[in-house]
Amino acid sequence: MNNHLALQATQLPRSAGIGASWMQFWFTPADSRPLAMVRVLSASVALLLWWSYLADLQAWLGPEGVLPTEMVVQWRLNGGFSLFDFARSAVAVWVLFGITGACFLLLLCGLCTSLVALLAAIFWASLMLAAPMLAGPADDCLAVLLWCLAIGPAGHYFSIDRWLSLRGGQPIVMPSWRATIALGLLQVHASVISGAMLLAQLKGDVWWDGSAAWWLAVRSESPLMDVRGALAQSDYLMNALTHSITLFEILFAIGLWITPLRPIVAKAGLLAWPLIGILAGEPLWGLTMAIFAVPSCSSRSASA
Amino acid sequence: MAIFSTPPATPGVAPVLATVSPDPQGRPSELVRAVITAALAIYLVGLVLTVMSNSGSGSSALLRTIKGRLFSPWMVPMWLDLGFDYRLTYGQPEDADHIIEVRPTLGSRVGKNFPPEATNASGTRPQEIRLPGAMTGERKARWRRLARAIAMTADDSDRESLLPTSIGAGLFDDLGTTDVSLRVLRRPLPERPQTAASSSLELAQVYAARVRRVGGKEAKVQLIKSEAAGAVAPLLQPVGDK
Numbered sequence: 192m193n194n195h196l197a198l199q200a201t202q203l204p205r206s207a208g209i210g211a212s213w214m215q216f217w218f219t220p221a222d223s224r225p226l227a228m229v230r231v232l233s234a235s236v237a238l239l240l241w242w243s244y245l246a247d248l249q250a251w252l253g254p255e256g257v258l259p260t261e262m263v264v265q266w267r268l269n270g271g272f273s274l275f276d277f278a279r280s281a282v283a284v285w286v287l288f289g290i291t292g293a294c295f296l297l298l299l300c301g302l303c304t305s306l307v308a309l310l311a312a313i314f315w316a317s318l319m320l321a322a323p324m325l326a327g328p329a330d331d332c333l334a335v336l337l338w339c340l341a342i343g344p345a346g347h348y349f350s351i352d353r354w355l356s357l358r359g360g361q362p363i364v365m366p367s368w369r370a371t372i373a374l375g376l377l378q379v380h381a382s383v384i385s386g387a388m389l390l391a392q393l394k395g396d397v398w399w400d401g402s403a404a405w406w407l408a409v410r411s412e413s414p415l416m417d418v419r420g421a422l423a424q425s426d427y428l429m430n431a432l433t434h435s436i437t438l439f440e441i442l443f444a445i446g447l448w449i450t451p452l453r454p455i456v457a458k459a460g461l462l463a464w465p466l467i468g469i470l471a472g473e474p475l476w477g478l479t480m481a482i483f484a485v486p487s488c489s490s491r492s493a494s495a
Numbered sequence: 496m497a498i499f500s501t502p503p504a505t506p507g508v509a510p511v512l513a514t515v516s517p518d519p520q521g522r523p524s525e526l527v528r529a530v531i532t533a534a535l536a537i538y539l540v541g542l543v544l545t546v547m548s549n550s551g552s553g554s555s556a557l558l559r560t561i562k563g564r565l566f567s568p569w570m571v572p573m574w575l576d577l578g579f580d581y582r583l584t585y586g587q588p589e590d591a592d593h594i595i596e597v598r599p600t601l602g603s604r605v606g607k608n609f610p611p612e613a614t615n616a617s618g619t620r621p622q623e624i625r626l627p628g629a630m631t632g633e634r635k636a637r638w639r640r641l642a643r644a645i646a647m648t649a650d651d652s653d654r655e656s657l658l659p660t661s662i663g664a665g666l667f668d669d670l671g672t673t674d675v676s677l678r679v680l681r682r683p684l685p686e687r688p689q690t691a692a693s694s695s696l697e698l699a700q701v702y703a704a705r706v707r708r709v710g711g712k713e714a715k716v717q718l719i720k721s722e723a724a725g726a727v728a729p730l731l732q733p734v735g736d737k
Contacts, residue, residue, distance in 0.1 A: 217535060218528055220521040243633035250665075257665030262657050269563070271571035316574035324644040324658065325637040326574075328581045334574040368522055372531065379539070384579045387546045391580035394552065406586040409685050423687050436583075471583045475633060 217375050220366035225486035226340070226373055227301070227348035230308070232482045233336040234299035236475055237311070240329060241292050244318070248288055251322055253281050258322050267323060274314065275321035291318055298340070301350020308345055312337035332479035335380050343373025374486045378447055381460075381483035385444040389437065398437055401430030404470070411472040418470070432470075439463050443484075453487050460484030541566040541575075549578025592682045593642035593701070597663060598623035599672040600705055624666060646679045646701045656718045663706025664716045673708035 244251070251258045252275055260276050278284045294311035297303065315337055319326045346352040347364045356362075397403040408419050422429045439459065446456035461481050468477015522528065544562040548554035554562075562576075570576040584590045599622070627638035641658070648654040663677045679702035703721035708714045 213532070214522070214528070217531070218522045240633060243637060246634060247637070255665065255668065257662040259661055259665075262661040266654060266657055267571070268653060269567050269571045269576060271576075312573070316572065319574045320572070324641055327633075327636060327640060328579075329633070331574070331577045331579065335577075338573065338575065366521060372535070379542070383542060383546060384581075387550075387579035388581045388583075391551060391582040395582060395585035397584060397586035402586060403584055405687060406584040406590065406684060410584060410590060411592060467583075473636070476581075 217372055218368050219371055220368045221371040221374055222489075223344045223347040223364065223367050223370035225489055226343045226345045226370050227350065229336065229377065229482055229485055230298060230301065230304070230340050230345035231349055232485065233333065233340060233479075234295050234311075236329070236478050236482065237295040237315070237333055237337070238292070238299065239475060240333060241288075241295055241318075244288065244325075248284060249281055251325065252278070252284050252288075254279065254284075258324075260321075263320075263322060267320065271320050273320035274317040287314070287317070290314060298345075301346040301352050304346025304350055304352050305341075305344065308337065309341040312341045327476065328473055329476035329479050332384065332476060332483070335384075336377070336479065336482060339373045339376045339380070342376065343367070343370045345373070377483055377486050381480075381487065382444045382447045384480070384483070385440045389440040389444060392437065392440075398433060401426075401433045403436070404429050404432035407470050407472075415472065415474060416466075416469045436467055439467075447487055454489065457484040457487035461488070541570055545570060545576050546578055546580075549576070550580045551582070586684070588681060588683065588699070588701075589643070589646065591684045593639055593646055594680050594682075594698070595626045595638070595642045595645070595662065596623055596678045596680055597626075597666050597670065597675050599670050600674040600676045600707065624669060642679050646681070649702050656720075659702070659704045659720075660706055660716055660718045663704070663718070664708070667708065675706050676703070677706055678703045 250256050263273075264276065275284065275287055278287055291311070291314040294307050294314055297307040298311050312334070315330075315334055319330055319334060344367050347367070347370075353364075392398045392403070395403070397406055404418075405422050408417070408422055418432075422432070442452075442456050443460055443463075446452035461484055464480035464484065465474065465477040468474045468480065471477070523531070541562070544558060544566055548558045548562050567576055626642070627635040630638065641662075645658045645662075648658065659677050663675050666675060667673050678700055680698040681701045683697075683699055705719040705721070707717055707719075709717045
């Protein structure tokens with residue numbers, strides 16, 4: 192199939208070649224197994240992030256909480272609304288929050304996956320908009336993952352849906368163009384996020400003079416990975432760690448688009464993103480970035 | 496070695512696909528492809544605009560207007576109006592951990608509804624609430640983001656008073672008073688030679704305000720921001736007044 196498209200591309204004008212590449216990238220049916228894996232991992236991280244709201248839910252979003260709806264509406268300078276805006280009682284807040292958690296649980300299990308993935312994305316966005324000042328990078332990246340899952344058939348594998356279809360006598364799962372679009376969007380976002388991070392970092396001197404790793408390591412009172420002693424002893428180690436992060440982000444943002452490099456940088460991302468997340472004090476963000484890399488570990492036909 | 500491998504084409508699959516879809520390669524119909532292509536193109540433009548206009552460097556009026564009118568109305572509710580400008584650190588004081596400290600201004604009685612995690616270091620019933628206190632993980636990170644948001648918007652005329660007012664008023668009941676002093680404190684980042692003594696660095700105050708309820712039946716919450724000494728105009732002594 193790919194050879195056929197490549198032949199077409201050489202015979203047609205350049206504009207047609209771009210069109211063929213576009214069609215190949217976005218519409219050639221792909222295996223939905225990677226998307227199912229993304230679903231399982233995303234739902235797991237989503238449950239952790241959801242859990243982090245649990246103890247303080249009423250203190251933040253309750254009727255007597257410190258973040259009343261009227262204040263949050265004023266805070267959102269770009270507009271937007273949240274389902275939580277309509278929750279006027281503690282019970283209503285609990286109900287909406289409970290639905291959000293239930294969606295994540297069902298998404299993890301893969302039951303009614305297409306509907307649940309959409310609901311999970313809607314309710315997560317609502318929770319973020321209910322208290323935008325509490326949202327961190329992991330929350331942002333999770334929102335993107337959930338919308339991508341809502342587009343593709345994320346329940347075709349590793350799911351109760353799959354088990355039910357097997358019981359119903361439908362053992363064959365066809366490659367899907369919806370999976371291709373979802374996986375393509377994941378790849379685009381992985382590259383864009385890494386690139387945007389890189390641009391933001393390179394505006395700071397510490398990423399040029401090689402001291403950023405030190406400032407990351409000392410930022411937290413109780414770091415998950417204490418490398419302060421080692422960094423204090425060696426300038427070179429500190430510089431190497433800083434420049435390694437920058438170099439990895441460049442490779443990740445660009446390498447995802449170079450077919451031979453794609454699986455390599457993606458597999459490196461599975462290890463590197465969590466490590467960067469731990470060093471930066473944002474371990475769940477590191478995990479969500481690693482999830483973006485998961486589909487690119489395989490050679491997807493649509494982008495090969 | 497690939498973690499996931501695309502299953503090889505099965506000889507019996509192609510005819511089935513051909514009957515299901517108008518495209519022999521299993522793609523959607525031409526009309527559907529056109530619609531999706533347009534949607535993808537619009538979204539990708541929106542994605543680029545959100546990255547360009549949500550950076551810490553600000554954005555041009557043109558981009559801001561285009562994004563604000565065409566993309567924000569549907570991207571904001573989806574929580575997709577994101578800049579992804581995660582700088583991680585610039586080594587600046589504002590990159591340090593922040594905490595919120597609230598205490599009764601006038602030493603009024605202390606309430607009983609403290610979250611157990613919000614105790615002070617001695618573990619006794621606090622005369623103040625410090626957040627995130629002894630919390631851990633992402634929960635702690637969220638309180639710190641809240642504290643940092645107060646500090647970062649201290650000079651933002653649109654948002655300056657929103658958070659400290661609502662947080663102070665939200666803790667009236669917990670502190671058993673209607674007059675509290677709220678501070679945001681920052682843990683200074685130690686320079687490399689200071690690493691051994693980093694734990695002894697004192698917290699620095701980056702924001703302070705008094706929040707109180709005033710008025711009778713139609714009580715309102717009032718915020719009185721404490722200005723740094725250098726930002727307050729000196730009292731002028733009347734001419735001839737000895």
